[in-house]
Amino acid sequence: MKCSIINNQNSNYLKIIHKNRSYNFSPTWLLEHSTELCIRDKQTNQLLIEAAEIDQDLKIDKFKSIKDKLIVRFSDKSEHSYLVKDLVSSRQKVKKTLWNNSIKEIPEFNFKKLNDQLLKEILNAIDEFGFCLIRNMPTTRNGIHALTKHIGPIKETNWGNIADIKNIKKAYDLTMTERALENHTDNPYRFPTQGYIFLHCIKNSKVGGENTLVDGFNIAKQIKKKSIEKYNILRDFKTFFQYKDKDTLLDNYCSLIETDHEDNVVQVRFNNRTEIIPYDNIKRINRYTDARREFWKLIKSKSNNIVIKQKPGDMIIMDNYRVLHGRAKYKDVDNQRYFRQGYLDRDILQSKLKIMNEIVT
Numbered sequence: 001m002k003c004s005i006i007n008n009q010n011s012n013y014l015k016i017i018h019k020n021r022s023y024n025f026s027p028t029w030l031l032e033h034s035t036e037l038c039i040r041d042k043q044t045n046q047l048l049i050e051a052a053e054i055d056q057d058l059k060i061d062k063f064k065s066i067k068d069k070l071i072v073r074f075s076d077k078s079e080h081s082y083l084v085k086d087l088v089s090s091r092q093k094v095k096k097t098l099w100n101n102s103i104k105e106i107p108e109f110n111f112k113k114l115n116d117q118l119l120k121e122i123l124n125a126i127d128e129f130g131f132c133l134i135r136n137m138p139t140t141r142n143g144i145h146a147l148t149k150h151i152g153p154i155k156e157t158n159w160g161n162i163a164d165i166k167n168i169k170k171a172y173d174l175t176m177t178e179r180a181l182e183n184h185t186d187n188p189y190r191f192p193t194q195g196y197i198f199l200h201c202i203k204n205s206k207v208g209g210e211n212t213l214v215d216g217f218n219i220a221k222q223i224k225k226k227s228i229e230k231y232n233i234l235r236d237f238k239t240f241f242q243y244k245d246k247d248t249l250l251d252n253y254c255s256l257i258e259t260d261h262e263d264n265v266v267q268v269r270f271n272n273r274t275e276i277i278p279y280d281n282i283k284r285i286n287r288y289t290d291a292r293r294e295f296w297k298l299i300k301s302k303s304n305n306i307v308i309k310q311k312p313g314d315m316i317i318m319d320n321y322r323v324l325h326g327r328a329k330y331k332d333v334d335n336q337r338y339f340r341q342g343y344l345d346r347d348i349l350q351s352k353l354k355i356m357n358e359i360v361t
């Protein structure tokens with residue numbers, strides 16, 4: 001590790017060269033990252049100073065390097081010590097395995113064997129593949145809770161807590177009919193959109209009703225490879241989704257592909273039933289609808305779809321920011337098909353996952 005203070009006309013900063021990578025740290029950044037007791041609370045690790053009030057003329061005066069530590073002295077005469085590994089550690093990349101219908105194995109778990117280790121494996125599979133299948137869940141009405149009570153609370157929506165998916169006469173959503181459902185993500189008209197879907201089969205129909213799953217991150221990758229222009233418009237064009245009934249009006253302007261600051265795809269949306277394309281100039285509308293047409297072709301393509309016919313007690317868990325799902329139409333004479341569905345917020349499941357990865361070995 002090599003360390004130096006760089007002073008030039010406009011700036012003063014600390015330069016570290018570590019494992020052939022160069023890192024530059026401004027005085028304000030360094031002070032904000034100090035773990036000294038006057039800066040950060042020991043118990044909560046929260047900042048005690050008002051970072052936005054750090055003196056803009058603060059400078060790094062000198063530093064001392066002792067083994068894996070750096071002691072930095074600032075122009076206000078304060079001294080702060082840092083572990084080099086903390087300064088140079090970058091954001092951890094989460095392992096994502098993209099798939100299509102040639103996926104080797106569907107990530108599958110047996111609820112009857114549930115313990116901390118299995119729960120950790122379930123949450124990691126959801127994070128890596130965007131879905132998993134749990135066998136042998138209780139086939140009771142609120143059987144979903146048997147698993148979710150170990151993760152966190154079900155998200156309440158205008159449809160309540162755990163909702164029925166059943167063919168009913170006065171359907172307020174097309175899920176409540178025997179009709180096929182095209183691949184989609186749930187509720188893009190809601191902000192934030194629910195993070196995870198727990199789809200629990202209590203009884204399935206004899207004919208039809210298979211579920212399809214598509215890896216939206218893989219679709220985004222495929223369209224990017226085919227046409228960067230189409231990928232860019234799907235990322236940049238803000239379309240509009242809306243849900244309306246007599247008591248509820250939910251709407252959201254958002255894109256079909258959402259990325260982070262490094263252009264990593266973090267969310268895919270598609271919901272033909274509730275999209276209301278907003279007014280825009282002809283050129284942009286044509287570019288968007290052309291790109292959406294290509295996007296849909298890939299979503300529909302057999303090679304990208306896996307098909308699962310759930311048996312009673314089977315529950316599919318899906319990352320609603322990544323995986324699209326659909327359903328084949330079904331016919332069931334006695335109207336016995338009965339599924340239940342619950343949602344979990346993204347932060348709830350992610351928090352449990354991170355904590356379990358730290359403590360369950």
Ligand SMILES: [Fe+2]
Binds near residue numbers: 184
């Ligand atoms: Fe759905």
